[in-house]
Amino acid sequence: MKILFDTNILLDVFLKRNGLYKESVVALDYAVKGTVEGWISGATVTTTYYLVNKSLDRKEAERHIRSLFEIFHICNLNRVVLEEALKDGFRDYEDGVQYQSAIQSGLHSILTRNKRDFKKSNLPIYSPGELINILSTLG
Numbered sequence: 001m002k003i004l005f006d007t008n009i010l011l012d013v014f015l016k017r018n019g020l021y022k023e024s025v026v027a028l029d030y031a032v033k034g035t036v037e038g039w040i041s042g043a044t045v046t047t048t049y050y051l052v053n054k055s056l057d058r059k060e061a062e063r064h065i066r067s068l069f070e071i072f073h074i075c076n077l078n079r080v081v082l083e084e085a086l087k088d089g090f091r092d093y094e095d096g097v098q099y100q101s102a103i104q105s106g107l108h109s110i111l112t113r114n115k116r117d118f119k120k121s122n123l124p125i126y127s128p129g130e131l132i133n134i135l136s137t138l139g
Helices: 007-014 021-033 042-055 058-071 079-087 093-104 128-138
Strands: 002-005 037-041 073-075 109-111
Touching (some): 002 021, 007 037, 007 042, 021 128
Parallel strands (some): 037 073
């Protein structure tokens, strides 16, 4: 299963966000172990660096970015992704970029904490809890 991990899942883990950390770290662990094929948008890398650097420090931001390179495949961020994201009609352009990154890379689904942001998606959208439930029933 090829899954795009939305930026918010990574930030839950890296910033240890209360109430969100536990399920997001389990979902991230599926990518670490290869249970799922984890992907992120190229935009996720820069956004994650910016927000982790702002909340923690540069050294931590760099460490987390290096970990992303070890765990995830990275979707191309190119003109097609950016233009198609404008056409999709997502309320938030960044969500459209995430969606088009998944579409253009042939991914199967998107993992996010904000499912309502992806109402226009033709791909299945899962929360971390839903992914955990699906994978636990598969064994």
